[in-house]
Amino acid sequence: MIKVYGMKISGNCYKVQLICELLKIEYEWIETDGRKNETKSPSFLLKNPNGRVPIIELENGNILRESNAILYYLAEGSIYFGKDKWEEAQILEWMFFEQYSHEPYIATNRWIIRFLNQKDEKKERIAENHTKGLHALQIMENHLAKNFWFACNRFTIADLALFAYTHKADQGDYNLSEFPSIRNWISRIQSIADFAPMED
């Protein structure tokens, strides 16, 4: 059985939980809380020198880091990844978009506001992130106004990766009522068989 080192309130970690549920992959969850510095302990840094969750540990002891690389590893060959190189590249395009243009603004503001309680101290950074986060949401909205899914006309790990923090964006003071196509897409994902909600 694989081990997942993760923090339940983290969207990046939830990605791993959700793909395991959807693909019925058995896993042992080892809660590793960044707020308690459990991701910076010497034993954890041996597993991931970058001090971040999620990571997975295979039965042979091999470690894989980076949420979207883990999604790739677990979903490759399943209906949630691509059928050919072009489909796969399009899925990865949205997953790199997620990590570069979305997560640093949407996840980070949720973290600062909801979990660090630093809404006043980090007012300027929050405002700067908010503008960039809105830009990412608008790109998603425009795409979803014309497409049910991000790639391949079906639910893939591109949707899963983007879903994780988008559906909790209100916790970072983003107002999703301005993005009706995103809201419909969120509902579509939540109605997939074997869907498991995020705990937070």
Place this chain on the structure above:
Amino acid sequence: MIKVYGMKISGNCYKVQLICELLKIEYEWIETDGRKNETKSPSFLLKNPNGRVPIIELENGNILRESNAILYYLAEGSIYFGKDKWEEAQILEWMFFEQYSHEPYIATNRWIIRFLNQKDEKKERIAENHTKGLHALQIMENHLAKNFWFACNRFTIADLALFAYTHKADQGDYNLSEFPSIRNWISRIQSIADFAPMED
């Protein structure tokens, strides 16, 4: 022939140039300069609503965005990607590390200092980025002290992705003389057959 929309001084764009040279893929380069807002023109935004280069346009008109997704598309099936799912996942792990924990600090400081000439105005942001960039470089150094390459014991697109901005890090005021294993790795890459240098 594929079209590459890119900016020669951009490391993300250089990734695409280099993989084309290594794999002898013919391409037409269409210089698209972000400093002249050419990435925000209406015609370019139709190709990439995120307003970023590089993108590639296939002969059938299909567009692919995100430098590392383009690397995947062009290198999949070649000696520069993985031989099985585990190898591929490890390569992607480092490519996601590059976009999340490396590029935003190393490429961004080079951009601010060398191309925007805002070393004074953005002093605080540069300092904050510098700490995080050093952290990324130290993770690379520690890995390369024990390994010749980032994944699979051979040169892959994981190395290529990390090479692009790392070998120009001095332009963002990072001192690579503190990282001897990184410097040796840079030399190894530069001695690969068909290697093409970055123009800047």
